[in-house]
Amino acid sequence: MRAMVLRETGLIEQSPLMAAELPDPAPGPGEVRLAVQVCALCHTDLHIIEGEIAPHLRPIVPGHQIIGRIDQLGAGVTRFQLGDRVGVPWLYQTDQTCHYCKNGKENLCEHGQFTGYDAHGGYAQYHLVKAEYAYPIPEAFSDEQAAPLLCSGVVGFRALRLSEIQPGGRLGIWGFGASAHINIQVARHWNCEIFVFTRSPEHQKLARQLGAVWAGPSGSPEAAKLPRLDAGVIYAPAGPLVIDALKMLDKGGTLALGGIYMTPIPEIDYQILWSERTVRSVANSTRQDVIDLLQVASEIPVKSEIEMFDLAELNTALQKLKRSQINGSGVVRIN
Ligand SMILES: [Zn+2]
Numbered sequence: 001m002r003a004m005v006l007r008e009t010g011l012i013e014q015s016p017l018m019a020a021e022l023p024d025p026a027p028g029p030g031e032v033r034l035a036v037q038v039c040a041l042c043h044t045d046l047h048i049i050e051g052e053i054a055p056h057l058r059p060i061v062p063g064h065q066i067i068g069r070i071d072q073l074g075a076g077v078t079r080f081q082l083g084d085r086v087g088v089p090w091l092y093q094t095d096q097t098c099h100y101c102k103n104g105k106e107n108l109c110e111h112g113q114f115t116g117y118d119a120h121g122g123y124a125q126y127h128l129v130k131a132e133y134a135y136p137i138p139e140a141f142s143d144e145q146a147a148p149l150l151c152s153g154v155v156g157f158r159a160l161r162l163s164e165i166q167p168g169g170r171l172g173i174w175g176f177g178a179s180a181h182i183n184i185q186v187a188r189h190w191n192c193e194i195f196v197f198t199r200s201p202e203h204q205k206l207a208r209q210l211g212a213v214w215a216g217p218s219g220s221p222e223a224a225k226l227p228r229l230d231a232g233v234i235y236a237p238a239g240p241l242v243i244d245a246l247k248m249l250d251k252g253g254t255l256a257l258g259g260i261y262m263t264p265i266p267e268i269d270y271q272i273l274w275s276e277r278t279v280r281s282v283a284n285s286t287r288q289d290v291i292d293l294l295q296v297a298s299e300i301p302v303k304s305e306i307e308m309f310d311l312a313e314l315n316t317a318l319q320k321l322k323r324s325q326i327n328g329s330g331v332v333r334i335n
């Protein structure tokens with residue numbers, strides 16, 4: 001099969017992903033094989049490729065927002081039939097035996113494995129996954145529209161829920177890439193009043209189009225005049241934003257950090273955390289998060305801005321993502 005493979009981590013500007021021909025994989029017991037249609041870009045791909053979170057397998061095929069059609073069934077699979085359209089997200093599999101799994105927190109599993117990190121991912125013609133970790137995709141979405149929901153959408157959705165924003169509440173969003181532009185639509189659906197903090201004029205414009213009441217740079221004099229926020233989500237991997245966001249947060253408010261990676265958070269004066277403000281990180285997602293997000297996204301229905309790329313252009317596409325030059329989500333066409 002055709003695939004884009006990472007052998008050694010390196011800066012994306014050096015185009016470390018290489019086109020390769022790998023053996024066609026065959027599904028083991030309980031697994032299904034997908035003929036991959038599309039795979040959406042995620043910032044985590046960049047963190048893996050550049051070694052900020054080093055991949056557990058090398059060489060590795062990255063990519064973890066996969067949409068494909070099942071073209072082979074392993075022994076014992078009854079959940080799906082040949083031809084079914086399914087998605088595969090970042091959570092590849094869990095042990096189901098550790099105390100996190102037993103308490104509904106499989107996102108924190110002691111032996112959790114992740115797509116395109118512990119196992120080959122979606123920038124390839126075929127993908128293998130255990131049937132219980134693949135999800136039927138609602139008819140409301142085309143392949144291109146569905147793919148960004150699987151990580152940008154889902155992990156961003158978990159961050160939104162963990163921010164404890166209530167319907168009608170005042171929400172701040174920092175960073176306006178793929179996660180934010182999907183989840184602002186969910187927050188609007190919950191009638192939240194949304195303030196978006198981003199430097200990019202294109203991202204500010206998209207945020208207003210999607211219903212933000214205010215969009216502008218974080219830490220600006222205009223931002224300082226805004227009302228206090230009930231909750232906030234930081235989708236950008238920049239630690240200093242935590243301080244900006246805490247200064248905007250009302251007493252008792254929660255700030256959720258939606259990224260797998262963040263630059264160091266500077267020292268803070270206790271006063272900006274005082275009055276029961278909470279800062280929490282968000283790690284991965286559970287299978288239930290995927291099911292719930294696909295459900296709410298199809299009710300709205302969420303519409304992603306999409307920029308399409310061919311598999312051979314993957315390095316270039318990820319370079320654009322790194323420079324924040326993709327408005328919405330980047331999606332790679334495979335078959
Ligand atoms: Zn576990």
Ligand SMILES: [Zn+2]
Binds near residue numbers: 044
């Ligand atoms: Zn991701």
